[in-house]
Amino acid sequence: MEKSKMLSIVLLSYFSENRIQWVYEQVKSVMETEQIPFELIIIDDGSKDNSFEVACKVEKKDSRVHAFQLSRNYTSHYARFAGLSKCKGACAVGIPDDLQTPLEVVVKMYRLWESGNKIIVPFRATRNDGIISDMFSKMYYGIMNAISDVNFPKGGADGFMIDREIIDILNAEIHPINTSTIVEVLRLGFDPVFIPFHRPPQKTESRWTFKKKLKLASDTIFSSSSFPIKCITGIGFVSVIIAVLSIVISIILKFSGNQSLFGLSIPGWTSTFVLISFFCGLILFSLGVIAEYIWRIYEEVKNRPGYIIKNRDDKTN
Template sequence: MPKLSIIIPCYYNEENIPVTTNALLANEASFPADVTIEYVLVDDGSKDGTLRELLKFKSRYPERVHVLELAGNVGSYNAIVAGMAQATGDCAVIITADMQDPPELMLQMYEYWLKGFKLVIGNRQDREETGLQQLFAATFHSIMKKIALANIPDGGFDFVLFDRQIREQVVKMQERNSNLFYLMVWLGYPYVNIPYIRRKREIGKSRWTLTKKIKLFIDSILSFSYFPIRAISILGLLLGGVATLYGLYIIILKINGSNEPAGWSAMMVAFLFVSAFQMVALGVIGEYVWRGLDASRNRPLYVIKNKF
């Protein structure tokens, strides 16, 4: 009998939990009768009533609902890894608690898994959100596709179904400051993607702040691409070449007895530009160095306060 684990990271989702769990329970009717479904819900350090709502759901289905309470907020990706480590299914699916991803897509994803695909991706073909949210998402995934992982689907994704083998490998890697979903693609398994339109959030307020988006963007690039370092090297060589040519020009003028060109303003502009470039270069290198230091500490990605 196949077993499916549904992993849900929760952060300030007190109002969402009753609606989401009822929708997921209703969606179970579409699966074959021989499929066993368990739920692994992870409270990522919420300070509202999220844990209380999760425990209410647990009390209704004590045998197949598992609730993890983390000691503090570690981010949705680390919370998902905590859920993956506790899941026991033959395959697992990750879905958010805000009901922006359609649960009814799970059956189609599960059917692809039965056909042998170890990774099935629900990619966002379009969004009901408008404005900066849509612009940021489109720009982010377009850049990542060009400079990091060319084989990721268009539109981005965080709604996936994956085999136990992928789950075990991701948990074993304990990758930090990275993009969990890109990591699954990076493993190299053939996958199939199912496009869908992401719904607008109807309940509660998103905690996916601009600061977190920027951090994810930086983490994703530095984890899967050497482009920043290579760009620094190329630009440094170009600046060095320009400086060498200009130096030769000054020397030739000096040898010929010509007056040196008046260029204080131009020189200061060049100096400030090079200085700014050096600071940016040090910042990029520092990001790589910090990630190496963070990995070397070998601190846990999360701390479980309670298991229910």
């Protein structure tokens, strides 16, 4: 196999026992037709069904297939990190087990890589996940582009094809915890190429739960943005201004003997109560944001792995 041209395809498997064989056949057919040398890295993300056993059977039939199993469900971004750590190709791409990123798009990305591009990012030209889901997706990526130091394409993206140089950087330099693959790839630069595609209708229920989406949003914000810290600075500045104005108004009312403001009677304890409540809330908010950063530093210094791949001895015979 010509490794200088080989494409590593990382199949993200989670409860995929009924789809792995089908995906393998589709990948094999398309890649051989397009004359693209490939390897298929199947990463089972802690499935509780027979996904890994099926993957092992496919591996025995084709030397281009390699199956690995994570010790638990880490979610797709960490499964991508795991796949990149095992791939041997000159470039790599991750695909979901339902082929929501069509293989025609993978071929198009590969041709762009052949022409010299090191990062190719496909993004959905249209969304059809329902009004509420589409609205929140647009809001999410809009906010990310506004406050983070990465720029997502319109409609957002979570997949990519990357050159061996990028793969080696991710494996050697990036600690895969409390982050996501797409954020780390987009932060590297290398003039990524964005290509639109139309995702086929989803036939199965999404396993990307609200809890997982919330975790991803939190990781993206705190791993790629200093906006929360800047918020604290801004809120602190505004609070000082409000406090100074309150003091000035209180002094004026005190010396004028006026006990009302704009016609409203102000008891003597009102200003004290308002200021104490305001600053207590401000302190709690600030501590919460700072604690989030401290917690992430704590996670980093513990040097826990972002994922664990089981030994190959665990594989089913």
